[in-house]
Amino acid sequence: MERNIALKLMYNGTAYHGWQVQKNAVSVAETLEKALATVVCHPVKCTGAGRTDAHVHAETYVANFRTTSTIPCDRIPLAVNTRLPKDIVVVRATQVPPEFNAIGSCHRKEYTYRIYNSRLGNPFYVDRAWFYPKHLDEGIMQQAADQFVGTHDFRAVRSVGTETRTTVRTVYYFNVERRGDLIESRVCANGFLYNMVRAMVGTIVYAAEGKLAPEDIPAILDSGNRTLAGPTVPPGGLYMTQLWYDEDVL
CATH class of the missing domain: 3.30.70.580 (Pseudouridine synthase I, catalytic domain, N-terminal subdomain)
Structure with a gap:
């Protein structure tokens, strides 16, 4: 059987x-x-x-x-x-x-992106966090992250790759937290587009750098234009961290 x-x-x-x-x-x-x-x-x-x-x-x-x-x-x-x-x-x-x-x-998924935000690198975070030596203001990053929460068309923060029926997704939360030199961004949604999390993190880092304002993000999402959002950050800082199922598999 x-x-x-x-x-x-x-x-x-x-x-x-x-x-x-x-x-x-x-x-x-x-x-x-x-x-x-x-x-x-x-x-x-x-x-x-x-x-x-x-x-x-x-x-x-x-x-x-x-x-x-x-x-x-x-x-x-x-x-x-x-x-x-x-x-x-x-x-x-x-x-x-x-x-x-x-x-x-799977009903929803959570990814966590880790940034090692210190003037000097840390060998234990090589390929496990994005080393970013310029100080980032996690408060501004959170303001920017809040703009992504809700049901939106996320075409502006996806790379061209796997074709999907729709680019509309629901983001339930996008929380930015600093612990010492480590900044963790946790984002939960009912589904993700190709490179979506890494582009969202790139966008909130752009906000912290002053390259765009948090309140610019709704218009960027409405435009559907990938070039208006931040860059796709490196893959080594990204982790799948939680999954939600009805069945007892976790």
């Missing part, structure tokens, strides 16, 4: 070209599928919670796959982890209903 298994995992994305399987590059999905196949003794296709870009990390991620193997769920994480590189770890495996789909069943 075929089972549908959901995996909760985490990964450091530095060595990978994102989640999605690609022809000429190493991906998280392909690495995980190969490890799973050796455990369940048949080819495996994983569906992931979202297409994280190259070098982006996940503190929380969910993927599901189907298997005819009878291996108990509580044994899957250890069995798979011994076959995975150290930068991908499966935390939990749960049997879920046949209709469960890691991306389709």
